Amino acid sequence: MQTPTTPKSREAIAAAYKSEPWWYDVRGFFILTFAYNSTLTEQLRFFGPNFGKQHLEVACGTGTLLELIFYWRRWKKLPTVQVVGVDYAEPMLAGARHRFAGKPDLEFLHADVAEMPFAADSFDTANVANAVHCFPDVDGGMRGVLRVLKPGGTMAANVLLFPRGRWPLRPLAERINRWGMRKGILFTPYERDDIRQRIIAAGFEIVTEAVSGNCYNVLARKPAAQ
Numbered sequence: 190m191q192t193p194t195t196p197k198s199r200e201a202i203a204a205a206y207k208s209e210p211w212w213y214d215v216r217g218f219f220i221l222t223f224a225y226n227s228t229l230t231e232q233l234r235f236f237g238p239n240f241g242k243q244h245l246e247v248a249c250g251t252g253t254l255l256e257l258i259f260y261w262r263r264w265k266k267l268p269t270v271q272v273v274g275v276d277y278a279e280p281m282l283a284g285a286r287h288r289f290a291g292k293p294d295l296e297f298l299h300a301d302v303a304e305m306p307f308a309a310d311s312f313d314t315a316n317v318a319n320a321v322h323c324f325p326d327v328d329g330g331m332r333g334v335l336r337v338l339k340p341g342g343t344m345a346a347n348v349l350l351f352p353r354g355r356w357p358l359r360p361l362a363e364r365i366n367r368w369g370m371r372k373g374i375l376f377t378p379y380e381r382d383d384i385r386q387r388i389i390a391a392g393f394e395i396v397t398e399a400v401s402g403n404c405y406n407v408l409a410r411k412p413a414a415q
């Protein structure tokens with residue numbers, strides 16, 4: 190197992206996301222391929238269907254993936270929805286606001302996932318793409334998402350696991366993760382059972398789950414009101 194380096198504060202993490210949005214996107218492609226061992230197509234298929242009428246995009250970053258998901262949904266003839274995106278890093282939000290300027294169905298707010306300024310039971314769905322492992326307070330983050338989902342609402346999340354597989358992919362992924370943790374763009378990878386238990390402890394029910402590459406892909410639901 191990989192040993193985490195010293196954990197970073199959330200301010201340090203926000204500061205780590207101050208690169209130019211274009212560089213962030215290029216870097217993201219390499220991380221997706223070599224640390225997550227995943228592909229864009231896999232992410233579109235996983236996150237694309239989880240959009241209810243009122244959707245929350247948690248840790249939306251520059252909105253690159255969100256925009257590609259909108260193209261994918263249009264191609265699949267799926268309905269347009271109201272989306273609120275939140276992120277803790279202002280430079281990322283600036284990228285998202287620029288990308289979606291003039292789109293009335295989209296709004297972007299600066300917020301920590303653990304302290305989002307929304308009433309309880311506000312959203313039908315939430316996606317947390319490529320970000321759970323960036324949260325310094327993952328338990329607070331999961332409780333935060335649960336609180337703002339409506340009963341029966343679903344959260345799709347992919348979580349980076351400690352690298353698996355053989356040489357050279359595993360050491361390469363471990364190296365990228367160590368670099369990400371030093372930089373502050375990765376808080377920690379997880380063991381699958383650890384993050385699964387944390388999601389359940391926050392109050393979610395697991396709907397579907399799968400490990401693919403170095404990712405745990407989970408669709409979880411806020412229990413329906415009793």
Ligand SMILES: C[S@@+](CC[C@H](N)C(=O)[O-])C[C@H]1O[C@@H](n2cnc3c(N)ncnc32)[C@H](O)[C@@H]1O
Pocket residue numbers: 199202203206217247248249250251252253254275276277278281300301302303317318319320323324325
């Ligand atoms: C790897 S990026 C993923 C961005 C986007 N979801 C995507 O898939 O392209 C992780 C994002 O999580 C955000 N983030 C990290 N900790 C956060 C927190 N506590 N609350 C809100 N956003 C946070 C970072 O600012 C960053 O934009």
